Amino acid sequence: MRRFLILWRRELQLCFLTPVGYFQTAVFLFLSGSLLAWKLMAGAFDLSSIPAILFSSVFFWLVVLATCSMLTMRLVAEERTAGTWDLLMTAPIHEGQIVAAKFMGALTVFVVMSLPILAVPFFLRACGVTAGEIDGGPLAGAALILFWVGAFFIAVGTLLSCLTRSQAIAGIGALTVNGVLFFWGAFPIRSAVFAEGGPALVMDPAHYVQAFASGFIDSRPLIVLALGGLLVLFFAVQAIQWQRFRTFSETLNLGMALVLALGLMSLGVILAHRHYRLADWTRSHRYSLSEKTLRILKNMTERVEVTFVCRPHYTVYGDLRRLLMQYGDHGPTLHLEWVDPDRDPGRVEELLAQDAAVRSEAVVFKSPTQVRTVVLDDLLQSVSEEGGAFHPRAPTGLAAEETFTAALLAVTEPVKPVVYFLMGHGEVALDDYHPERGYSTLARLLRSDHLELKPLLLGELAQIPPDAAALVIGGPTHRLARNALTAIAEYLNRSGRLLLLTDSGVVTGLESLLEDWGVRMNHDRVISKPLLAGVGDALAGARGVGVTRELELTRLGDHPITGPLQGMLITLYQPRTLTPLGGVGTDAAGAVDKPRITVLASAGEESWAETDFQQTPPNFDPETDRRGPAPVAVAIERGPAGWVAMGLQPTRLVVIGDSHFAANGRVGGGNQDLARSSLHWLLQRDFILGPSPRLGGSLPRVLEGRQRTLVLVALVVGFPGCALLWGVLVGWFRRRV
Amino acid sequence: MIAVDQLGKRYGRIAALDGLSFEIKKGGVAALVGGNGAGKSTVLRILSTLTAPTDGDAVVCGYDVVQDALDVRRRIGYLAENTPLYGDQRVVDFLRFRAALKGVAKGERRERVQEVIRQCSLQGVERRRIATLSRGFQKRVGLADALVHLPEVLLLDEPMVGLDAVQVPAVRELIGSLAGRHTVLFTTHSREEAEAVCRQVLHLQRGRLVTAAPPVPRTPASGGIYLEIRGDHEAICQGINALAGVRRVETAGEGDGRWHRLVIRTDVGRDVRPDLFALAANHQWVIREIRLEEGDPCADS
Ligand SMILES: Nc1ncnc2c1ncn2[C@@H]1O[C@H](COP(=O)(O)OP(=O)(O)O)[C@@H](O)[C@H]1O
């Protein structure tokens, strides 16, 4: 160990006490910096995606490849030609120590060289680039895979340097071997070992390198690269020892050792692929399945076969495959199968015979009773129509998870619950695309949750249909008809489920009904002071309004609906307040007939309930107005608690003092989860509660004029220039001293 | 201390060594003498574990050079023929690095390095970068490196080559003084040099040991002077040919760069050496080596 350290230090000295190492660093930084600068100029980005932007470039990896080859080609070959190799080989050092020291020396230099390029996000932030935040996860993932791949390159380079006296051959050899391994992607064993059915190797570097740099960590490439690197280094040691003999029998020994090592490595690779770990290192858990999907997977009891029929060249092959693998990791009853239609047309025929529409790329979900096919072209099509939610940075693909989860629900849930939307009193319509007053988006989302939605016009019919799993009254603008009111009251009394979204300033006629259920709907609207007082004041100066009608819900109640939504941004539009009568909270379990009321969300202290609808701008009047906090959403339950009594079903109501929050223009983010979760709780679909899949992170930005110049100068001239200058100083200093 | 038994080394069809056997007692000093290509370096490379023999055994300090290479390496100091060194390092730094690598304890390192610097007369150049030193100094740095960890066995390949006239006796003396504490095996192509240092002289010819021929009279009677000289080849040959007593000038092997290797055949009993020096001084030719021929110095080359 001590000798290893001595040799290692010597390697570092060679690089850093002579100008050569700095010049190499300068070249590396210049090439990769220019590339990054060019990419950053070209489009929008945010700070957390910089590693992924850089790592997605083939050119960058060519630079890494060339740098590693340059660092390793001299390692042994140079000492051989200079004869100093004999100095090492006659000192009491094991060949393994020499190889390890040479390898570590080059690796250390490489790490030091590439640190500046990984520090670019910090530099940009210091320059005032405000696009998003730096995310340590992707950065760490990028560093990890860069050093890991670099280590493998360097191991191969070290071996080649051991095999020849010529630095040029060692360098070109390393470039070629590494290049072939890296750019041809998958090792040949991929098809040889796992031809049929087995776990295919995920060794396509273009794929995993990108994933690591986006914060998605996979143990398999790490282990394969590590085993491969160790094998290569082992071979290097053997080769050095062999060079003393150069006899036939020794060559035979070497060959046998190599075959043995190769066998052990293959075993390791297979084990690594059987037992692997995936990790999501992003701060926003961008690549993790949503809680909702996880819950659905966990509660699944039926066996579901998921068949991914896709050519590996398909645009989002890797992303979707990774996504499905996560499904597999969390769904014990899920069985994944990968089918390449070109290689396995027979399997495709089989699937077609089972009613799966696999004429093109598709994912088939098959339970014992049902089959559902997601055609990937359609998926991408729908995504691009909706403004590109299928973000290239989000390997899971927001829409993909939604769609897959919906398909899972569809094949596992025997009946599709029917939800009626009351119409005829100015309620928001399901097929209305209006951004402020339309529920078409919500309707699509709910349908993907495996619900059937029907509008309900009561008219003469004075009864809620018996197949109604729930009733939604979304933002009526006039008073409800008498027969409707009776029907609703009657419906609730026979364990009905009601989602009531009622806006401020409207008299619906449901007031007295609700009071029977323990909640008073107040005739007011919540006005709040913006949380950021400074910004608010500035706005106030400009517009003459010191208040905002958007209410950010920060106080969410402890309830199955809102519990999982803590911390999410939910905004209501000047909601009305609700007052629970006779105390809030759950009463003793014995009082079956008394409604249990839970506050789902309240307006905060900074807001008040304004009773004067005419006042502009609204102003807090202590006599008439009430200060926050005030409840704006409540859940009501009467009867046996959910799962306890099987025969008796409880009545459930969710009342929210605003209907706009679920409209097309606002239903993104946490709003849709509030709406969806409320409905799922009403339907006792506990397995589907929780936030839906979403894309975390912030809006990408484009660099502004001064920043552009700064970034360009720093990356192309500054970083490499520093290294160059340092090298010149070192050279000058050496000459002096 | 060193036991070699029926040692053989083949490079393809060339037999560099063939059935070589000898033994060197602990504390003994021995010289391997032979012309170019006789196999001297090969013996030392085998003993220093750099290469493995194809036949026979070699044991150093009781360890087999093939099986227990690491144990052998722990106990030897080796000076390679062409004295490879890390040119970028300063002399002291190099010696400290080597001492550390060879396992000299941290506390003793400085002392050992100072000691070998003194032994090899490197004072004054300790802080110089090795690449900037002359060949002779570099040889001495290599010697210091071989000595720095006080090895039981010293294997020195051509330790005297490239040293100036003052240094040669000093190094001879140094090697002589190592006897007793160290076992020394060194190579040289000059028999007198070998005989000047030690009693055990092993004559090597084409990879075999030959019985030593009786000492040759120390006159140019055998008719040759070996000369290494720098200058214009034509002019040199002409000038020497013109000297009285010179029969002819032969080119002895390849010169390296501007150095020419010549063998001057003279009339029996005639010593042209003073004339040669005068001639060289006149023409500003530089003489690197001049010696009386014994046998044929370039028999195998
Ligand atoms: N690596 C090698 N490959 C092939 N032949 C070699 C090698 N090393 C030495 N030889 C041959 O072995 C013989 C002995 O060489 P060497 O031991 O260097 O002689 P010496 O040191 O006595 O001048 C020579 O004929 C030389 O050509």
Ligand SMILES: [Mg+2]
């Ligand atoms: Mg030799």
